[in-house]
Amino acid sequence: MLVKKPADIPYSKVTPKNAYLNRRRFLQGTAAGAALFASRPLWDALTPAARAQSATARKLTGLAKSPFSTTEKMNSYQDITHYNNYYEFGTGKEDPATLARKLKTTPWTVSVEGEVAKPKTFDVDTIMKMAPLEERIYRHRCVEAWSIVVPWIGFSFSELIKQVEPTSKAKFVAFQTLYDSKTMLNSFSAGINFPYVEGLRMDEAMHPLALLCFGLYGEVLPNQNGAPIRMVLPWKYGFKSIKSIVKIKFQEKMPPTTWNLSAPSEYGFYSNVNPAVDHPRWSQASERRLGELFKRKTVMFNGYEKDVASLYSGMDLRRNY
Ligand SMILES: Nc1nc2c(c(=O)[nH]1)N[C@H]1C(S)=C(S)[C@@H](COP(=O)(O)O)O[C@H]1N2
Numbered sequence: 001m002l003v004k005k006p007a008d009i010p011y012s013k014v015t016p017k018n019a020y021l022n023r024r025r026f027l028q029g030t031a032a033g034a035a036l037f038a039s040r041p042l043w044d045a046l047t048p049a050a051r052a053q054s055a056t057a058r059k060l061t062g063l064a065k066s067p068f069s070t071t072e073k074m075n076s077y078q079d080i081t082h083y084n085n086y087y088e089f090g091t092g093k094e095d096p097a098t099l100a101r102k103l104k105t106t107p108w109t110v111s112v113e114g115e116v117a118k119p120k121t122f123d124v125d126t127i128m129k130m131a132p133l134e135e136r137i138y139r140h141r142c143v144e145a146w147s148i149v150v151p152w153i154g155f156s157f158s159e160l161i162k163q164v165e166p167t168s169k170a171k172f173v174a175f176q177t178l179y180d181s182k183t184m185l186n187s188f189s190a191g192i193n194f195p196y197v198e199g200l201r202m203d204e205a206m207h208p209l210a211l212l213c214f215g216l217y218g219e220v221l222p223n224q225n226g227a228p229i230r231m232v233l234p235w236k237y238g239f240k241s242i243k244s245i246v247k248i249k250f251q252e253k254m255p256p257t258t259w260n261l262s263a264p265s266e267y268g269f270y271s272n273v274n275p276a277v278d279h280p281r282w283s284q285a286s287e288r289r290l291g292e293l294f295k296r297k298t299v300m301f302n303g304y305e306k307d308v309a310s311l312y313s314g315m316d317l318r319r320n321y
């Protein structure tokens with residue numbers, strides 16, 4: 001871990017909940033880890049808030065390197081965790097870092113349903129064990145014309161798809177974020193409908209770049225970045241990368257998506273990064289990388305053209321924005 005965060009509390013003071021994660025994946029072999037697992041009653045004595053706080057500091061180790069990683073300079077942990085879009089926890093970029101502390105990420109289940117042979121409600125720790133965790137350093141391009149480079153942790157979403165065996169009717173995947181009216185903004189204040197929903201065509205969802213994500217910078221996801229489980233789709237505008245997922249449904253029809261519902265002429269279903277197709281209210285030809293002074297040119301499919309262009313061959317990308 002490169003950055004010390006205020007949320008860090010000494011590992012010697014807590015015991016992680018054994019069942020929560022694959023033990024092999026964090027703390028294993030460290031003296032601290034051994035002490036933790038030996039003192040279970042200490043964990044049980046913690047208040048839920050303290051447990052949640054310690055959960056945000058959990059390390060993820062034994063990460064495989066990914067051939068999909070960019071060699072571009074990563075943004076700082078501070079930037080990645082304090083310049084966020086997570087409208088459920090505020091519409092200002094710095095709101096989610098504080099307001100998303102209220103998100104309770106344990107226990108957490110994800111219902112996988114619809115056109116699949118094996119529908120099931122999974123604990124997030126079960127999902128994390130479906131495949132080896134990788135670090136993937138991806139460029140991330142927000143539709144608002146800023147970008148960041150993030151060392152995400154996860155594995156291809158296709159690994160989860162394999163487990164549930166979609167039927168031949170599964171043409172699309174619909175995703176849904178948690179909605180908790182007690183801790184999140186209402187739709188009126190946020191200006192978009194909740195629960196936040198997103199979707200992918202089946203071949204997009206199967207693409208190895210489509211990342212099912214559990215962490216960043218060597219740790220589980222901070223709440224503001226979509227804990228405990230989110231999608232990361234680096235060739236698409238950031239709003240497609242839905243956070244804090246509770247439902248995944250395979251279906252025949254194209255699912256509705258939050259930003260398209262809110263402003264259909266501005267945000268389409270595909271939302272592939274495309275410098276040649278401007279947003280009606282601003283240009284998409286360039287972007288500002290957080291931490292840089294000068295704008296840089298935006299590139300087709302955010303630089304992943306070789307990997308994903310074939311998904312859209314024959315499609316008019318101006319119409320299918
Ligand atoms: N549930 C939910 N998911 C969301 C959003 C949101 O407001 N709510 N914002 C999206 C947008 S616009 C972006 S740019 C990315 C930002 O992800 P990050 O904060 O981890 O950088 O999350 C996306 N996922």
Ligand SMILES: [Mo]
Pocket residue numbers: 085141142143144237238239
């Ligand atoms: Mo975004």
